[in-house]
Amino acid sequence: MEKLHNIKIENFKFQSGDTLDIDLSYQIFGQPLNDAPVILVNHALTGNSQVCGKHGWWQNLIGPDKCIDTNIYTVLAFNVPGNGYAPTNDNQIKNHKIMSARDIAHIFGIGLEKLKIDCLFAVIGGSVGGGIAWELAALYPKLIEHLIPIASDWKATDWLIANCHIQEAILLHSRNPLADARMHAMTLYRTPESFSHKFKRSRNDTGIFNAASWLNHHGLKLQERFQLSAYKIMNQILMTIDITKDRGNFIDVASQIKSNIHIIAINSDLFFKPEENWSSYVELKSVKENVWIHELKSIHGHDAFLIEFDQLQRFLRPIFSPSKSVKADIPLIHKCA
Structure with a gap:
């Protein structure tokens, strides 16, 4: 580095x-x-x-x-x-x-x-x-x-501000704020077509839908490497x-x-x-x-x-x-x- x-x-x-x-x-x-x-x-x-x-x-x-x-x-x-x-x-x-x-x-x-x-x-x-x-x-x-x-x-835009408002609510009130906010955000960063192309309604070996498993994975990965205070700051900057x-x-x-x-x-x-x-x-x-x-x-x-x-x-x-x-x-x- x-x-x-x-x-x-x-x-x-x-x-x-x-x-x-x-x-x-x-x-x-x-x-x-x-x-x-x-x-x-x-x-x-x-x-x-x-x-x-x-x-x-x-x-x-x-x-x-x-x-x-x-x-x-x-x-x-x-x-x-x-x-x-x-x-x-x-x-x-x-x-x-x-x-x-x-x-x-x-x-x-x-x-x-x-x-x-x-x-x-x-x-x-x-x-x-x-x-x-x-x-x-x-x-x-x-x-x-x-x-x-x-x-x-x-x-x-109003649309962006609305979604940042939801992110803020998750970050302030969720039991797992980083993971949950990230899961919500990932559905906005991708598209329904992208999800369909990637997952095709498939399930993993435990029976969980791969779309849900993928979101869980991204939530946990961010939780491991990012700080709650940092997410709040960046979300605030985004909406301003x-x-x-x-x-x-x-x-x-x-x-x-x-x-x-x-x-x-x-x-x-x-x-x-x-x-x-x-x-x-x-x-x-x-x-x-x-x-x-x-x-x-x-x-x-x-x-x-x-x-x-x-x-x-x-x-x-x-x-x-x-x-x-x-x-x-x-x-x-x-x-x-």
């Missing part, structure tokens, strides 16, 4: 008005800082800064000679404070309700400033990580060359994604972002619905030329961004391949390279 580093941020003021000292941990992969273009990778709800390598959650996408090639780029990944991955950030957030996605983007921005990074070649993230990417771009409109939110959105809060409408905010915006939706996503992404794309394209949208085709729903790597790499290679990233139709905004 690459070494965990730590940045101390004193007296950080949350949108709620609460003030705390924050330990922001991070890992760096590939080229040393200041030697190559920097790519910031934002982790998803149960993820962390270990984005590549043997135990990396995005190891199929990031690494030597891979789509995001660590022979070429510096890959930086922060841990959301309180996600439980770094010993210094365990239980530092006592009240998860004070947090928002914009707070995390602000904390990441301070971290970048302390690392003396004033230009990012790309910010990429899936699910809540993509929402944080949107928030970072809205806070720092000239910071990012390529903004790449995957299976995500610039806002939490909104780049327009106290700023105006979507076009007012997003049109100020100088980045090339590459939206990647999933046709079967039940969590961040693709229709929302397409609507945002059409609306933004009317005032901003350098915005694109791609759609992963999969029966596997939201989790397709962790499954359909061949499709995902086809969309990303034109951005990250050195011979293609300067194509006329994907302009360099800040010359981060």
Whole structure:
């Protein structure tokens, strides 16, 4: 595992008005800082800064000679404070309700400033990580060359908020909160078609339906490796994604972002619905030329961004391949390279 580093941020003021000292941990992969273009990778709800390598959650996408090639780029990944991955950030957030996605983007921005990074070649993230990417771009409109939110959105919809509310109720009231919340979440991360394709109403040797056994397995696995406090924090961040809060409408905010915006939706996503992404794309394209949208085709729903790597790499290679990233139709905004 690459070494965990730590940045101390004193007296950080949350949108709620609460003030705390924050330990922001991070890992760096590939080229040393200041030697190559920097790519910031934002982790998803149960993820962390270990984005590549043997135990990396995005190891199929990031690494030597891979789509995001660590022979070429510096890959930086922060841990959301309180996600439980770094010993210094365990239980530092006592009240998860004070947090928002914009707070995390602000904390990441301070971290970048302390690392003396004033230009990012790309910010990429899936699910809540993509929402944080949107928030970072809205806070720092000239910071990012390529903004790449995957299976995500610039806002939490009513549907997403409703499901996060159910998750919160499970986390607060269940006898087995981590396992039960995870089981509920997995039914949203996949689709009915994905379940049918995988299980075909089969049973295991004990007579239990394999669909139920699979959910039990995922619940127990998360219970073994994740913390209840971390789940509450990440769920709270997920339901507070909104780049327009106290700023105006979507076009007012997003049109100020100088980045090339590459939206990647999933046709079967039940969590961040693709229709929302397409609507945002059409609306933004009317005032901003350098915005694109791609759609992963999969029966596997939201989790397709962790499954359909061949499709995902086809969309990303034109951005990250050195011979293609300067194509006329994907302009360099800040010359981060």
